[in-house]
Amino acid sequence: MPGTAPAAELSSKIIRGDKIMELILGIDLGTTYSCAAWVDETGKPQIIKNKEGFLTTPSAVFFRSPSEKEVGEAAKQYAVMYPDRVVSQIKRHMGEEGYTVYMDGADLRPEEISGYILKKLTEDAVSTLRAEGAIPPDEPKSIAAVITCPAYFGAGERHATRTAGELAGLRMLAEPLNEPTAAAILFGTLQQGDTRNVLVYDLGGGTFDVTIIHVEPGLIDVVCTGGDHHRGGVDWDKRLMELALQKAEAQGLLTADAVYEDPEALQELTLSAEEAKINLSARPRAMLRFTCGGKTARVEVTREEFEAATEDLLQDTLRLTDDMLAQAAAKGYPLSAIDELLLVGGSTGMPQVVQALQQKYGKTPRSFDPAGAVAKGAALFAQKSAEMEKVLPTTPAGRDPKVLGRLGGVQVRNVSSRSYGVNAFDIADDVEKLFIIIPRNATLPAEGHSRFNPRNDNQSASRFDVMESLAAGEVAPLSEGKKLGEAVLELPAGCTRQTVIDVTFTLTEGGLLQLHAIERDGGREVHAQFQVSGGMSQQELAEAGDRISHSTVE
Ligand SMILES: Nc1ncnc2c1ncn2[C@@H]1O[C@H](COP(=O)(O)OP(=O)(O)OP(=O)(O)O)[C@@H](O)[C@H]1O
Ligand SMILES: [Mg+2]
Incomplete structure (x- = not known):
């Protein structure tokens, strides 16, 4: 990071303390494509190719047998032959209560399905x-990672992302890092010294994030x-x-209903559509075959037809961008103060995205x-987190990433992607x-207070x-909230209905919600526990861990 640690320190990708040789990775676990990166010998972040020689790996899992999984391009292709044995876009269901395949x-x-993707990414990175x-052939002994997630992810989804990493045998160096923040860290590192306000427009395979970031x-x-x-x-x-x-129907060849009812045909069309879409980013017309x-x-x-058929999707992203610009203006960052429009995510390769942003905001977006x-x-x-780990002791509440960041010379200050509250x-x-x-959008760590009286x-x-x-x-309205979990306050003896319990809610830099409670008049500590609901149970974790460790992942 700019003007901080010397390159030699940055390159310590393997920690040689206590004989633990650990590889440190940054992992972008995407809806459609994932990739892993590390900081190389020269201190530069680099994407690590997979075994097939590609920089990104499709986030698709083919369940060949109970002990054999295939992840990536092969799985994507197998979806045509075995549509019910291939799972893709699982990220859309992270943290969804009760969702199983x-x-x-x-x-x-x-979490388990994502675990297979992470296993493939990390095993490939090592090889x-x-x-x-x-790295030497007998290293590393372990892998530590930071996995990214959309800024938009709430606590349940973040918890699931972390669990996926743990199931894949990774040591989590930090809570899931917001994707646009990760992009801004790279931007800030390359920027070297300038103060810039940037809007990160991230249109990926499955999610859209828009984030306004001040970099200095x-x-x-x-x-x-x-x-x-x-x-x-x-x-x-x-x-x-x-x-x-529609076009195939007009040719009298086949009906849309027949294709939707034929899983193989549907998969073939899906693959063909993505390929054609990518071609349309470079050419005026493309072919689909199924x-x-x-x-x-x-x-x-033609590109014109495609753009007309997707115009409303693009407009939705612009509306959300407007919302964020309004919020940023309220915090002192009006559109005129935005220096850069940064485009992240594969879907920003579509020329209509660039045109629309340019037209609407009068600034040239930068891919x-x-x-x-x-x-x-x-x-x-x-890399930075791992270095700081050596300097800072771990407390039961985890390391303070603010201190961590400051020690490294760069502080990352995040905001809450959700509101948190209680029903009453x-x-x-x-x-x-x-x-x-x-x-x-409160700056993290954020604190809020509430009061409770015992019912009896x-x-x-x-x-x-x-x-x-x-x-x-x-x-x-209550309908706008979703239950995140249950808090339990263990009340000290002798509390009455008049006793006031002050509860402090803290949302940490990593997006973890912690509760702390105190009896207002007596000053006694009240033990407060909070658990996000919908996570995997101990038994589910043990079974999933067992399946992952007994599976080969190619
Ligand atoms: N040149 C291109 N033109 C249009 N779309 C493209 C192009 N290249 C890649 N894409 C699309 O970008 C998407 C993948 O982008 P990316 O890898 O950023 O997403 P992801 O990380 O999988 O998803 P997310 O970040 O939403 O979880 C796919 O839908 C892919 O078809
Ligand atoms: Mg992505």
């Missing part, structure tokens, strides 16, 4: 680095962040598929290493509502739900 007699959680002679020497300050975690390249693919089906019921359809789509910026930024962050009855109208304690005298414990929401303001 039934395979070989077991219900697999998204590539060994083959290149960058020694500080990366996230001003605000928003987006839509169900908007990405795959939605453009779907529109192109629909367009191709077979259904013995008939092969070949249809041509910023769309495939690698996130993983490289994560690698820099991981509003005395004014006796309606149950969501009372927001930590608002969305001499109650031993008090429970309440903690809610997560995208709502702004102080109070919102």
